[in-house]
Amino acid sequence: MSLSSGARTHVKRNLTDGLAARTPGRSPQVQHCNSRQPSRASAGSRPSKGASLTSRARRKSGGAPRRCRSRAPAGWQRLAIFSCIIPECLQRAMHRLLHYLFHTRNHTxxxxxxxxxxxxxxxxxxxxxxxxxxxxxxxxxxxxxxxxxxxxxxxxxxxxxxxxxIITKANELLFLHVYEFDEVMFPKNVRCSTCDLRKPARSKHCSVCNWCVHRFDHHCVWVNNxxxxxxxxxxxxxxxxxxxxxxxxxxxxxxxxxxxxxxxxxxxxxxxxxxxxxxxxxxxxxxxxxxxxxxxxxxxxxxxxxxxxxxxxxxxxxxxxxxxxxxxxxxxxxxxxxxxxxxxVAQRPSAEPxxxxxxxxxxxxxxxxxxxxxxxxxxxxxxxx
Incomplete structure (x- = not known):
């Protein structure tokens, strides 16, 4: 009995996925995701003989198909639980309060x-x-x-x-000659994307005060500076x-x-x-x-x-x-x-620390x-x- 064109396409796709499953370097998650997406032409047709052979070969090789969805970390699950318990208006109020206390200049x-x-x-x-x-x-x-x-x-x-x-246009050149650039943490000829000033060595842009500071240590909320x-x-x-x-x-x-x-x-x-x-x-x-x-x-x-x-x-x-x-x-x-x-700590093989x-x-x-x-x-x- 001859197979229809849709069935032949489905058998060809499953055989290709079966060969890809034996090829090293291919992610099992990607294999299963590809195999779970049938073509439109084969929708409604019965499982073909090639498909059953492919699934049988997978079971023999011990490669049980993995789910495409990855489980969320436990921390995100707890946050999701708290977000369900705490009202949304209270969450927004807490977010605004924390932003005001720690990300804006204030005398609190x-x-x-x-x-x-x-x-x-x-x-x-x-x-x-x-x-x-x-x-x-x-x-x-x-x-x-x-x-x-x-x-x-x-x-x-x-x-x-x-x-x-505070680094300004007036004192920018003076600050550039105070400290030596180490070319690792403080490279030369780097401009601040916010202030549009050349960044001297040991300087940093403070996101709370919105200015670059010479020999920046930290922003202290207790002194508001x-x-x-x-x-x-x-x-x-x-x-x-x-x-x-x-x-x-x-x-x-x-x-x-x-x-x-x-x-x-x-x-x-x-x-x-x-x-x-x-x-x-x-x-x-x-x-x-x-x-x-x-x-x-x-x-x-x-x-x-x-x-x-x-x-x-x-x-x-x-x-x-x-x-x-x-x-x-x-x-x-x-x-x-x-x-x-x-x-x-995972790092890329080509990365040179x-x-x-x-x-x-x-x-x-x-x-x-x-x-x-x-x-x-x-x-x-x-x-x-």
Whole structure:
């Protein structure tokens, strides 16, 4: 019995797919996608003999057909679930709020910073300072947080209002001669697509402030300004005094509570639990007793202790960058070069990794001098001489 033209076309297509399945280098997903799309001429006809032979050969070879659709990652599935639960209007409102807070210039975090700092110092002045004076603590010891506060507010203000090193048409040529181009992270003759200016080495366009900054470090929402060559020194002093003030308040508050426990012999007291058993005062029960007696002091102590550890960690990172003459932007971008050596990172065989080397570090003293005596004013004075 002769086959119709549509059936012959269908048999020919399936035999071609069967040969392609045996050919190495062909994706199984593509094979199955091609085989699942019958021609219009064969629509409605019965499965041909060649088609059954081809499917039988696939089953023998162990190549079970794969689905064309790929499963979404678990993270996207969770986002899809949350998008079904949370109303769309609330999602849009949250998106606008996050965009306003972190992608536009605003004074929200400045106000939050001043409010938190004011609350901590109000509690310290209202309770800790008064109690410590009654316990005859050293006055110089108690006034140290206020001295650090004055320096901190001054450096905070300078960080907020100082020009970080904005690149304009007027100073573009001067900035181009400050730092050397390494041709890896900062190649020559590159223009900013937004500002239409030639990009000096170590500069970057800030998407929040919408300008290019010389020796760009990062954009800090707490000061509502970029951190660049001209205000990095004020930022480091601000970060140092903020960490020191939080640690000092925590130390004074801890000393007050420990002195109170020792004077009242609370650690020698006993208490009866709910089952009628007698116990000596342990650390957990002592903290609970102090929290019930001085709730605001203990809460403030916990807050400034956590803040001291967080700020201390970031301060160590900032000091490391300053000592090695790096910026946060350069450290973050240079981090990608380390991934080339990771065997888990897939890369093209023809790709040749270009490892970034820090060519701007010239010793600890020179690096710190560059931070506190910015490169652009120094270069300008040198040209004038």
């Amino acid at each position: 975090f400045i106000v939050l910073h001043l409010v938190l700092q004011g609350m901590v110092y109000t509690e310290y002045t209202w309770e800790v300072f008064g109690y410590c004076q009654e316990l005859e603590f050293s006055l110089y010891y108690l006034l140290l947080p206020y001295l650090l506060l004055i320096i901190n507010v001054f450096s905070f203000t300078l960080t907020c209002v100082t020009n970080p090193g 970029c951190i660049g060559a001209w205000n990095i020194r004020y930022f480091l002093i601000y970060l140092l005094t903020l960490t020191a003030s939080a640690a000092t308040v925590a130390i004074v508050s801890t000393a007050f509570l420990v002195h109170l426990v020792v004077m009242s012999d609370l650690y020698q007291e006993t208490y009866i639990d709910d089952f009628g058993h007698l116990h000596t005062m342990d650390t957990v029960f002592l903290i609970q007793y102090l929290f019930l007696t001085f709730p605001r002091i203990v809460f403030m102590l916990g807050f400034v202790m956590v803040l001291s550890f967080l700020l201390g960690g970031y301060l160590c990172f900032a000091v490391y960058l300053a000592a090695t003459n790096q910026t946060t932007n350069e450290w973050h971008r240079g981090d990608g070069a380390w991934c080339w050596h990771c065997p888990l 270009q490892v970034h080397q820090n060519i701007h570090s010239h010793g600890l003293r020179s690096n710190l001098q560059e931070i506190f005596l910015p490169a652009f004013p120094y270069h300008e004075r040198k040209k004038q001489e």
